[in-house]
Structures are given as C-alpha cells and as structure tokens.
Amino acid sequence: MTSQNNSRTVGIIGAGAWGTVFAQVLADAGSQVILFTPEPDVVDSINGYHTSRYVPAVTLPAQISATGNLQECVEGAKRIVVAVPSHAVESALSPLFGQIGDREVLSLVKGVRGGEFMSTIISRTLGLAEHQLSVLSGPNLAIEIAARQPANTVIANPDLERAKGWADVCANAYFRPYLSTDVRGCEIGGIVKNVIALAVGASAGMGLGTNTRSALITRGLAEMTRLGMAMGAQQETFLGLAGIGDLVTTCSSELSRNFTFGSNLGKGLSVSQAKVASKGVAEGAQCCQDVLDLANSLGVEMPITEAVVDVIHHGHSARQMGERLLGRPRKMDGVSLQIVD
Numbered sequence: 377m378t379s380q381n382n383s384r385t386v387g388i389i390g391a392g393a394w395g396t397v398f399a400q401v402l403a404d405a406g407s408q409v410i411l412f413t414p415e416p417d418v419v420d421s422i423n424g425y426h427t428s429r430y431v432p433a434v435t436l437p438a439q440i441s442a443t444g445n446l447q448e449c450v451e452g453a454k455r456i457v458v459a460v461p462s463h464a465v466e467s468a469l470s471p472l473f474g475q476i477g478d479r480e481v482l483s484l485v486k487g488v489r490g491g492e493f494m495s496t497i498i499s500r501t502l503g504l505a506e507h508q509l510s511v512l513s514g515p516n517l518a519i520e521i522a523a524r525q526p527a528n529t530v531i532a533n534p535d536l537e538r539a540k541g542w543a544d545v546c547a548n549a550y551f552r553p554y555l556s557t558d559v560r561g562c563e564i565g566g567i568v569k570n571v572i573a574l575a576v577g578a579s580a581g582m583g584l585g586t587n588t589r590s591a592l593i594t595r596g597l598a599e600m601t602r603l604g605m606a607m608g609a610q611q612e613t614f615l616g617l618a619g620i621g622d623l624v625t626t627c628s629s630e631l632s633r634n635f636t637f638g639s640n641l642g643k644g645l646s647v648s649q650a651k652v653a654s655k656g657v658a659e660g661a662q663c664c665q666d667v668l669d670l671a672n673s674l675g676v677e678m679p680i681t682e683a684v685v686d687v688i689h690h691g692h693s694a695r696q697m698g699e700r701l702l703g704r705p706r707k708m709d710g711v712s713l714q715i716v717d
C-alpha cells in the first residue's frame with residue numbers, strides 16, 4: 377500500500393506500541409497514516425489484517441498502512457512523526473538527513489543520551505530548521521489509548537502556531553492535546569518520570585504499599601523540578617500533564633514498561649532478567665545514567681535517580697535502594713528549587 381500525497385497524510389517512523397497507537401489517534405482525527413518499521417511481520421500484519429503484535433486485540437483503522445521502505449513512508453507525507461526508542465533515533469533517521477524539506481516533525485520519543493535531549497538529536501540527525509520539530513509528551517499509556525479511553529497530552533514548540541498545527545491534526549473525541557512552549561521542561565518530565573517509575577515499581581515488587589509509592593512520586597517530582605529549573609525549564613510544566621501527570625500514570629500502572637521493569641527487580645529478578653521479561657523498551661533503564669550525569673554536571677541532587685543507577689548499573693538490590701533512601705539526612709518538605717536539597 378502507498379500513502380496518498382495529500383495534506384492529511386502523516387508518516388510515522390517506528391511501529392512499536394506508541395507509533396502504532398498514535399497512528400490510530402491520527403486516523404481517528406481524519407488523517408491517512410503510513411508507518412515505517414524494519415520488521416516485515418509487522419508490515420504484513422498491519423497491511424493484511426489491520427493488526428499488530430505491539431497492540432494485541434486491536435483492529436486498526438483502514439486508513440493506516442505500513443511499509444518496510446523508509447523513503448516510501450516519508451515521500452508522500454505532509455507531516456512526519458518519530459516514534460522509535462531513544463537508542464534507535466540516529467540509526468533510524470540518518471538516511472533521511474536533508475530530505476525533510478519544510479515539513480513539520482513531531483517527536484514521541486522519551487529519552488536523553490550523552491547529555492543531549494531527543495529534540496536536539498532528532499533535529500540534528502534530520503537536518504531540521506529551528507522550531508521545525510515539536511515534542512509530544514504526557515500521561516499516554518498506549519494500550520489505554522488504543523481502547524479509545526480519554527487521554528490528554530502536551531505538544532510543545534517555542535513557536536506555538538506549530539504546536540497548534542499538530543494539535544489540530546491529532547485531536548479527536550478521546551485524545552485532547554494541550555499546548556506549551558516549554559520543550560525542555562516537557563522532555564525532562566518525560567524522561568525523569570521513567571526513572572522514578574523504576575523505583576516505584578521496585579517498591580511494589582517488594583510488596584510495599586501506597587505510602588511508599590506516594591513518597592517516591594512526591595520526592596521524584598522534586599528531583600524532576602530541580603533538574604528542570606537548573607536547565608531553564610518552566611516550573612509550571614512540572615505541575616502539568618507532562619510533569620506530575622505523566623509521573624503519576626507511569627508510577628501507577630502495570631501497563632507501564634518502566635513500572636513493570638522495576639517491579640520485576642523488586643521481585644528479585646536481575647537487571648538482564650527484567651530486560652528479557654520486558655514487553656517493550658523501558659527508557660528509564662536505558663537513560664538513568666544519562667540523567668544522573670546531566671544532574672551531576674549541573675550540581676543538581678537527584679537521590680532517587682542515583683539509587684536507581686546503582687541498581688541498574690552497579691549491582692545494588694532493590695532492598696539496598698530503599699535502605700539508602702530512608703537513611704538520608706533530614707530534609708524540609710515541599711519542592712525546594714535549590715539544586716541541592
């Protein structure tokens with residue numbers, strides 16, 4: 377199947393859980409969508425049966441097709457969405473360097489690597505102009521949205537008209553975008569919440585309850601906000617959908633891969649066993665070291681993140697993580713905006 381070269385055709389690079397469900401969101405809002413994936417069985421399944429193993433038990437709208445040819449995905453598309461995991465962004469996009477022209481691009485990716493945010497890496501890899509890339513982030517568990525359950529999100533671009541353009545294309549009866557100019561804050565929210573969800577998942581896996589969860593969410597919000605403020609983000613972003621909203625969702629649901637990854641660690645699985653058991657990418661495990669490096673380079677204290685890094689990379693157990701956080705010096709309550717709390 378090929379895309380129609382019209383103003384409502386969107387190409388999505390990456391047909392995992394979120395890319396596929398976002399295709400449904402766009403189709404339900406009136407677009408034709410063409411998904412690119414290097415996995416031939418996924419292409420065949422979408423084109424032949426309107427199904428994908430990434431979203432079981434869902435019948436995809438007929439306006440969605442798939443291709444294993446990257447050029448075919450983008451050539452007829454008016455707008456382009458990036459939906460691969462953070463570790464695959466450069467390899468997936470580099471063949472398209474300089475070929476995007478003036479088309480609008482939207483990143484769904486939640487990750488940081490080598491001190492760089494995905495907006496920076498995607499813009500550089502594709503050779504985009506300033507503000508050509510918008511970022512979408514918020515409490516968006518793909519499987520719930522696949523069932524057309526109501527969800528809000530945030531679309532950010534310093535040029536609000538460009539963010540509005542994307543909101544017009546993806547708003548539908550169950551998907552409501554809010555707007556922001558704070559790209560950096562939205563990206564930080566989408567990254568740090570994954571790291572905190574690993575810690576919350578680990579506590580749940582150990583059999584701990586809601587008090588522990590609330591403590592980690594609240595102190596996690598403090599960490600996220602401190603890092604964001606040190607990087608020039610807006611404080612209110614962290615009290616919105618891309619901050620506390622996504623943090624609560626990811627720390628509350630077994631549909632979250634990060635929560636589940638942490639839960640498996642809490643139950644005693646090793647990091648490599650938890651990775652194998654994971655049904656998709658757990659960006660918090662991929663990115664926690666990068667988040668900590670960023671925090672350290674800015675002198676920002678992130679004790680939960682530090683404890684997660686010790687579990688993921690230095691052989692600490694989930695129990696040791698808990699003991700270490702409980703043994704910290706006394707602190708004042710509330711979200712202190714001092715970088716060292």
Ligand SMILES: NC(=O)c1ccc[n+]([C@@H]2O[C@H](COP(=O)([O-])OP(=O)(O)OC[C@H]3O[C@@H](n4cnc5c(N)ncnc54)[C@H](O)[C@@H]3O)[C@@H](O)[C@H]2O)c1
Pocket residue numbers: 389390391392393394395396412413414415430459460461462464467468484485486487516517518519655656657659
């Ligand atoms: N799943 C969700 O609920 C959800 C929600 C919001 C944001 N996100 C974010 O979206 C991003 C993608 O997550 P996902 O859930 O779709 O991942 P996933 O694990 O479900 O699927 C990853 C997809 O990327 C594809 N891929 C890997 N390398 C590729 C390459 N080089 N070129 C093209 N495709 C490649 C794989 O084939 C697969 O289709 C992540 O950063 C994630 O944090 C996910």
Ligand SMILES: O=P(O)(O)OC[C@H](O)CO
Pocket residue numbers: 486514515516517518570573622625626631632633634635657658659
């Ligand atoms: O499944 P997770 O943990 O990657 O979370 C998915 C989304 O980011 C939730 O907003």
